[in-house]
Amino acid sequence: MKPIIAPSILSADFGHLADDLEMLDRSEAEWIHIDVMDGVFVPNISFGFPVLKHVARLSHKLLDVHLMIVQPEKFIPEVKALGAHVMNVHYETCPHLHRVIQQIREAGMQPAVTINPATPVSVLKDIIQDLYLVMIMSVNPGFGGQRFIEHSVEKVRELKDLIEATGSQALIEVDGGVNLETGARLVEAGADVLVAGNAVFAAPDPEAMIHALHNL
Numbered sequence: 001m002k003p004i005i006a007p008s009i010l011s012a013d014f015g016h017l018a019d020d021l022e023m024l025d026r027s028e029a030e031w032i033h034i035d036v037m038d039g040v041f042v043p044n045i046s047f048g049f050p051v052l053k054h055v056a057r058l059s060h061k062l063l064d065v066h067l068m069i070v071q072p073e074k075f076i077p078e079v080k081a082l083g084a085h086v087m088n089v090h091y092e093t094c095p096h097l098h099r100v101i102q103q104i105r106e107a108g109m110q111p112a113v114t115i116n117p118a119t120p121v122s123v124l125k126d127i128i129q130d131l132y133l134v135m136i137m138s139v140n141p142g143f144g145g146q147r148f149i150e151h152s153v154e155k156v157r158e159l160k161d162l163i164e165a166t167g168s169q170a171l172i173e174v175d176g177g178v179n180l181e182t183g184a185r186l187v188e189a190g191a192d193v194l195v196a197g198n199a200v201f202a203a204p205d206p207e208a209m210i211h212a213l214h215n216l
């Protein structure tokens with residue numbers, strides 16, 4: 001199975017965002033990855049809903065919204081209003097994760113949970129059956145263009161085992177430092193969805209890079 005490619009617009013040119021969204025529309029990317037940061041959970045602030053409503057209007061791809069914010073459940077209506085396909089919350093921000101997952105599903109979106117590099121896969125054991133997707137952070141969240149954390153490949157394998165052992169249907173997504181080299185190893189380990197920011201937008205031909213990642 002070819003991996004789903006989710007280019008992260010965090011690395012796009014915000015001065016010419018419409019052009020980049022048009023390029024993504026033409027490309028083989030199935031999803032667009034949207035990184036919302038609050039300067040509290042992560043040491044950076046990206047963009048919020050006033051900007052994202054224009055992204056949603058201009059793009060025809062499925063939106064994969066990655067919320068690096070505290071209390072993400074407060075924004076379920078706003079994410080829903082974007083027409084998001086996936087609403088992705090961090091395990092580390094949700095003491096009542098089960099409730100948040102149900103709320104996301106009730107709102108008509110696909111619930112996803114992300115784990116940070118220091119969070120083990122095993123914490124997902126009791127929630128994995130309720131998830132559409134699990135995302136493994138392969139860098140510490142907050143910035144694009146960081147170096148891939150090697151242990152993430154092992155975590156993908158572990159997550160694949162957990163999914164198979166529990167009969168869960170969850171997809172495996174990986175975010176951070178993904179390029180052709182790390183991407184190939186992640187797909188081999190069981191990743192279904194690859195997020196790529198820098199690898200796509202810093203490439204001389206971003207569309208060709210998306211094609212190459214899609215054909216790993």
Ligand code: DX5
Nearest residue numbers: 008141142145176177197198
């Ligand atoms: C990091 C974000 C990522 C980031 C990935 O906090 O969650 O989605 O944009 O960027 P690259 O692919 O450049 O590591």
Ligand code: ZN
Nearest residue numbers: 033035066175
């Ligand atoms: Zn992300």
